Amino acid sequence: MNTKHRGVVLYEGPSLIDGAPIVAIATLRSNNRKTGDVPQTWILRRDVDPVSATHDGRDTSICGTCPLRGDVVAGRNHARSCYVRVHHGPQSIWAAYRRGRYSRPTPARVAWLFAAGFVRLGAYGDPAAVPRAIWDRVVSRARGWTGDTHAWRRFDLADLCMASCETSADARAAEHRGYRVFRIVAPGSRRLPRYTPCPASREEGHAMTCVECRRCDGRAGRWRTHVQIEAHGQRHRSLLPVLRAG
Numbered sequence: 130m131n132t133k134h135r136g137v138v139l140y141e142g143p144s145l146i147d148g149a150p151i152v153a154i155a156t157l158r159s160n161n162r163k164t165g166d167v168p169q170t171w172i173l174r175r176d177v178d179p180v181s182a183t184h185d186g187r188d189t190s191i192c193g194t195c196p197l198r199g200d201v202v203a204g205r206n207h208a209r210s211c212y213v214r215v216h217h218g219p220q221s222i223w224a225a226y227r228r229g230r231y232s233r234p235t236p237a238r239v240a241w242l243f244a245a246g247f248v249r250l251g252a253y254g255d256p257a258a259v260p261r262a263i264w265d266r267v268v269s270r271a272r273g274w275t276g277d278t279h280a281w282r283r284f285d286l287a288d289l290c291m292a293s294c295e296t297s298a299d300a301r302a303a304e305h306r307g308y309r310v311f312r313i314v315a316p317g318s319r320r321l322p323r324y325t326p327c328p329a330s331r332e333e334g335h336a337m338t339c340v341e342c343r344r345c346d347g348r349a350g351r352w353r354t355h356v357q358i359e360a361h362g363q364r365h366r367s368l369l370p371v372l373r374a375g
């Protein structure tokens with residue numbers, strides 16, 4: 130069986146962002162180069178496939194007002210700059226979910242599934258859309274995790290997620306709310322004070338995976354820095370004016 134189809138349903142219920150039906154799924158293996166081979170969690174609309182949701186705007190339920198979603202004009206998404214290729218992982222995971230491929234473990238079993246390992250919160254979708262109790266269960270016995278949220282103004286997840294920010298004004302506001310910041314910057318940007326370049330980035334030569342680094346768990350402590358990463362590639366072209374102005 131394809132490894133991405135080995136997974137479990139973590140949550141089925143209303144989105145905390147807008148109340149629409151969503152599902153959170155954990156796939157237990159990954160070939161993701163940035164994170165390493167760790168469980169990934171996917172937050173999807175239950176009632177519409179992920180590609181369609183990006184084109185009609187229903188992805189708001191799982192991504193909120195993230196600026197990387199692009200704009201919907203006449204039923205088509207334009208200027209999407211999110212690094213997630215929705216027609217790959219999210220689309221096939223949603224299809225597998227609809228075919229009933231994923232089991233529904235008990236809450237106790239969920240904690241054990243991720244025990245002593247590392248897990249990525251929100252490989253697609255914002256963790257803020259899912260009740261906090263679900264994530265608390267997922268990370269309760271985990272050795273570490275990574276997560277970020279664009280919904281930091283509305284939800285207090287500062288001890289679980291980094292705040293995703295594109296501008297210095299947003300970064301300051303997120304810090305004020307107690308978050309550490311994961312900042313996307315324009316290519317070639319200087320290193321910001323109190324920021325560490327993401328070691329999994331192209332500019333750092335993919336020196337580490339998230340499993341090795343483990344900075345982006347939101348928590349204060351030994352790695353109290355914020356993190357910056359350069360936007361690369363065609364997909365981020367529409368975002369560059371915002372990043373350069375920010």
Ligand code: SF4
Binds near residue numbers: 163327330339343
């Ligand atoms: S800073 Fe570390 S944990 Fe965060 S995205 Fe980069 S490699 Fe992963």
